Amino acid sequence: MGKVVLKLGDDISTDIIYPGRFMATVLPTETPQYTFADLPEFNARLKAGEFPPGSVIVAGDNFGCGSSREQAASGLKGPDLVIVARHFARIFLQNAINLGLQVVICPEIEANEEDELEIHADRVVNLTREESFAVVPLPAARQAILVAGGLVAYTRQRLLDERK
Amino acid sequence: MGMTMVEKILARASGQAAVRAGEVVEPGVDLAMSHENAALVINQFHEIYQGTGLEAQVWDPSKIAIIFDHRVPAESAKTATNQKKVREFVAAQGIARFHDIRGDEGGICHQILPENGYVRPGMVVVGTDSHTTSHGALGAFAFGVGATEMASIWTLGRALNIEVPGTVKVIVEGVFPEYVLPKDLILALIGQLTAEGANFKVIEFHGAAIRSMPTSGRLTICNMAVEAGATSGIVVPDDETRHYLREVAGVAEAVPLLAPDLDAPYERTIAIDAGALVPQIACPHTVDNVKPVTAVAGTPVQQIVIGSCTNGRLDDIAVAAGILAGKQVARGVRMLVFPASGRIFQEAMKAGYLTTLMEAGAVVANSGCGPCLGVHQGALGDGEVALSTTNRNFKGRMGNPNSEVYLCSPAVAAASAVAGVITDPRKGG
Numbered sequence: 346m347g348k349v350v351l352k353l354g355d356d357i358s359t360d361i362i363y364p365g366r367f368m369a370t371v372l373p374t375e376t377p378q379y380t381f382a383d384l385p386e387f388n389a390r391l392k393a394g395e396f397p398p399g400s401v402i403v404a405g406d407n408f409g410c411g412s413s414r415e416q417a418a419s420g421l422k423g424p425d426l427v428i429v430a431r432h433f434a435r436i437f438l439q440n441a442i443n444l445g446l447q448v449v450i451c452p453e454i455e456a457n458e459e460d461e462l463e464i465h466a467d468r469v470v471n472l473t474r475e476e477s478f479a480v481v482p483l484p485a486a487r488q489a490i491l492v493a494g495g496l497v498a499y500t501r502q503r504l505l506d507e508r509k
Numbered sequence: 510m511g512m513t514m515v516e517k518i519l520a521r522a523s524g525q526a527a528v529r530a531g532e533v534v535e536p537g538v539d540l541a542m543s544h545e546n547a548a549l550v551i552n553q554f555h556e557i558y559q560g561t562g563l564e565a566q567v568w569d570p571s572k573i574a575i576i577f578d579h580r581v582p583a584e585s586a587k588t589a590t591n592q593k594k595v596r597e598f599v600a601a602q603g604i605a606r607f608h609d610i611r612g613d614e615g616g617i618c619h620q621i622l623p624e625n626g627y628v629r630p631g632m633v634v635v636g637t638d639s640h641t642t643s644h645g646a647l648g649a650f651a652f653g654v655g656a657t658e659m660a661s662i663w664t665l666g667r668a669l670n671i672e673v674p675g676t677v678k679v680i681v682e683g684v685f686p687e688y689v690l691p692k693d694l695i696l697a698l699i700g701q702l703t704a705e706g707a708n709f710k711v712i713e714f715h716g717a718a719i720r721s722m723p724t725s726g727r728l729t730i731c732n733m734a735v736e737a738g739a740t741s742g743i744v745v746p747d748d749e750t751r752h753y754l755r756e757v758a759g760v761a762e763a764v765p766l767l768a769p770d771l772d773a774p775y776e777r778t779i780a781i782d783a784g785a786l787v788p789q790i791a792c793p794h795t796v797d798n799v800k801p802v803t804a805v806a807g808t809p810v811q812q813i814v815i816g817s818c819t820n821g822r823l824d825d826i827a828v829a830a831g832i833l834a835g836k837q838v839a840r841g842v843r844m845l846v847f848p849a850s851g852r853i854f855q856e857a858m859k860a861g862y863l864t865t866l867m868e869a870g871a872v873v874a875n876s877g878c879g880p881c882l883g884v885h886q887g888a889l890g891d892g893e894v895a896l897s898t899t900n901r902n903f904k905g906r907m908g909n910p911n912s913e914v915y916l917c918s919p920a921v922a923a924a925s926a927v928a929g930v931i932t933d934p935r936k937g938g
């Protein structure tokens with residue numbers, strides 16, 4: 346169960362999630378401090394540790410459009426946020442899966458800040474509104490990476506298999 | 510049933526006779542490009558090897574290209590240190606296609622790859638940059654990936670678990686009117702498709718207006734295919750492709766072409782008449798917020814940018830110089846010009862374009878991404894408006910969330926520089 350800590354609209358670009366001027370910071374351990382830096386109030390609460398792991402960001406269509414910068418995904422993965430969006434942009438979705446950031450494609454999602462959500466494999470239940478919304482499975486092509494817990498672990502295994 | 514361009518390329522690259530949209534493949538990669546974010550790729554690459562007991566060695570150093578462009582020369586100690594770390598890695602791994610900060614062979618990655626003949630028709634090209642879609646201009650399947658994905662490719666030489674994308678066919682017939690440029694075509698298309706209209710798809714360009722378009726214009730339209738969400742844009746390679754590779758990129762060997770089958774399956778076909786296009790502009794804060802320039806003509810601007818991987822090429826600079834010749838950049842407007850590569854900078858200098866632009870009051874800066882991504886030069890002040898030939902106008906893109914960016918062609922940018930307000934080049938130019 347997670348509380349919605351931020352509600353966003355459509356076409357949230359990686360420039361908003363992780364502004365370009367912080368791109369010299371690359372390490373996943375350091376990127377979360379700049380997540381949503383241009384939403385200063387949210388950024389301040391994030392840095393203050395106000396959001397427990399599993400807290401949810403709800404967004405509309407095309408979340409993560411724009412740049413391929415992986416900091417956008419690693420900066421959300423650090424504090425273990427969950428992103429529930431109507432739809433994701435391709436590169437962001439791949440980056441999220443590769444890094445083990447929990448992303449949920451939920452085309453009909455309706456939720457406001459403070460709502461409590463329960464996330465299941467096939468649906469998101471909004472406990473506050475007492476409504477349930479179907480989940481679209483993540484791309485089948487990426488299942489093996491999801492199961493491995495991310496692309497680093499998956500590639501490492503493939504490498505070892507090949508060198509045997 | 511036949512195959513689209515991307516299906517043919519992915520079939521070849523994954524060693525199969527045929528593949529269809531929706532199938533999952535693991536294509537071998539012909540070219541893997543990174544820029545400064547190679548620093549993060551290197552980090553993830555070492556993570557992969559962690560605990561394996563194996564020596565971390567890239568699969569094929571001759572297929573990796575690394576170009577410094579995003580923050581050149583370094584704007585901070587942190588960037589400089591990242592760049593240093595990448596140089597050390599490049600030397601240790603024997604990566605020859607490395608373009609450092611230089612006036613002869615440096616520049617923006619999406620210009621360096623084509624002008625050096627690194628990209629050929631039929632290749633699978635990946636880059637840790639979303640505008641890697643540009644290289645479809647030469648008939649390659651070229652797409653952006655994240656840093657961890659690139660580290661995986663450096664390790665195995667293949668892109669893992671790739672779903673073959675479906676294809677949208679765009680047929681552009683007719684002849685472009687004066688002062689209507691490839692940028693206007695792609696902006697109009699993005700406006701029609703919306704920012705996610707081609708998500709997970711490839712846009713394949715056809716038609717007489719594409720066949721008569723130089724490679725520079727094809728790079729512009731494929732570059733911005735990603736702004737409609739596309740995995741890539743691709744142009745069917747032809748005599749122009751051969752001409753470009755031979756004459757501009759200095760490729761001596763034969764260049765085999767490839768074409769989609771006549772009965773290839775397309776998810777959707779869009780027809781556009783280039784002759785009916787008018788100058789377009791993408792208004793703040795999304796690239797698909799596209800209008801005819803006339804709709805916002807008269808809006809005051811404080812900064813004009815000509816450059817980037819979209820419109821920083823020689824013909825773009827020539828268009829701007831043509832419009833600004835003998836005129837002045839309006840007082841209160843800063844006009845910044847960033848040639849896309851050192852080579853283009855030199856060519857523009859020799860042709861006299863840079864002198865013309867500087868005499869008009871423009872500032873010509875070194876090749877690189879410049880203000881395009883808001884980390885280096887040319888940040889905007891609160892409440893300021895920029896008109897730019899770059900490819901993104903998201904909130905904060907040019908370094909300040911309290912500013913606005915409009916996107917347009919070099920003709921619109923140059924005409925507006927003279928007027929100080931957004932101007933249709935067909936009149937004010």
Ligand code: SF4
Nearest residue numbers: 640817818878881882
């Ligand atoms: S010019 Fe802009 S869009 Fe092109 S690679 Fe550089 S930052 Fe990216």
